Amino acid sequence: MAILLDEIAKLLTSRRAEQLAKLLDVRDAALKQGIQTAGAVLLGAANAQAATPEGADELLASLNLDKELQTDVMDAIAEGHGYPILDFLFGVGLPKVVSWLQDTSGAEVGPFLPVAAPLFMHVLQDQVRAQKLDRAGLSAFLAQEEKTFSHDQPQLASQINAALDLGQNTGERAERNLARFTPEEWTALARVPALAASAVMMTALSGPVGINKEYVALRQALADSRAANDPDSLVGLVSREYNDPAQIDALGVTQKNAVPMVRDACLQALAILNDKATHEEIVGYKKLVVTVSARVAHAANDGGIMSIGGKPVSADEQVTLDFIAAALAYTP
Secondary structure, eight states, X not given: OOHHHHHHHHHOOHHHHHHHHHHHTOXXXXXXXXXHHHHHHHHHHHHHHTTSHHHHHHHHXXXXXXXXXXXXXXHHHHTTTHHHHHHHHHGGGHHHHHHHHHXXXXXXXXXXXXXXXXXHHHHHHHHHHHHTOOHHHHHHHHHHHHHXXXXXXXXXXXXXXXXXXXXXXXXXXXXXXXXTSOHHHHHHHXXXXXXXXXXXXXXXXXXXXXXXXXXXXXXXXXHHHHHHSOTTSHHHHHTTSSOSHHHHHHTOOOTTXXXXXXXXXXXXXXXXXXXXXXXXXXXXXXXXXXXXXXXXXXXXXXOSGGGTTXXXXXXXXXXXXXXXXXXXXXXX
């Protein structure tokens, strides 16, 4: 058995397994199988990452810098530390990897990957320290681990490799898609959904509970868009951006500047899209911005206690929504 997968299995003590099974709402047996399969997928992704000197350097640097994994791995899981790991190893290709494995092998790894990722990186970090692995050593170690797993489970290994190839192809298409735009142009496009949502928030300021609902609505709207669109598409890529409250706050939207700021951002985005995007992409982008804004407007109504008597969208919020649609020249 591959060393890393064996070490992950050892980490799943009875207590940890019980906690994680409860977290994922699965039985203990399903948890252990799911974590092992997810670990194998992560092994394949890490091996692919370390196949080039540059990739191995990036992986080694990530392991050396990630101090959270050196403490309690359960805390890292609880804090959602698995998601940035998955983004690092899979990028935009993750949904394709997950769906391919589900369709070909019946392995539902999606729910287990965010949990398995910190476990995998934790045991890999231990091996790097114990064996004093440098870039070349890390690459050789992961290649041998992958070889061992392929020998033990050739069919699953073949399915995982095919899924990873599909994910890599998706990532390459995404890079070609992004290459049409300069970094400044991409930033201008990527921030508009968050700017529009922020303008709605500024129209009728909510209390802490309402603001939290609005942030949740924004993130869920972007997540729904990611699920509904190809991950390498323009809309799919934009939906990955500006979904963190800290990022949104850093945009600096206030009640005073919200309207002119979102107007200028929409006009700038349209100019970029009209020059470099297809008609279908432009329509999808406009729909994304309008949909995200509307979801935020509906998130926290203006009722009193327990929202009794509240309206889904206030008159002022509707004015802002109409303004955003007009700035984008959007027609349903």
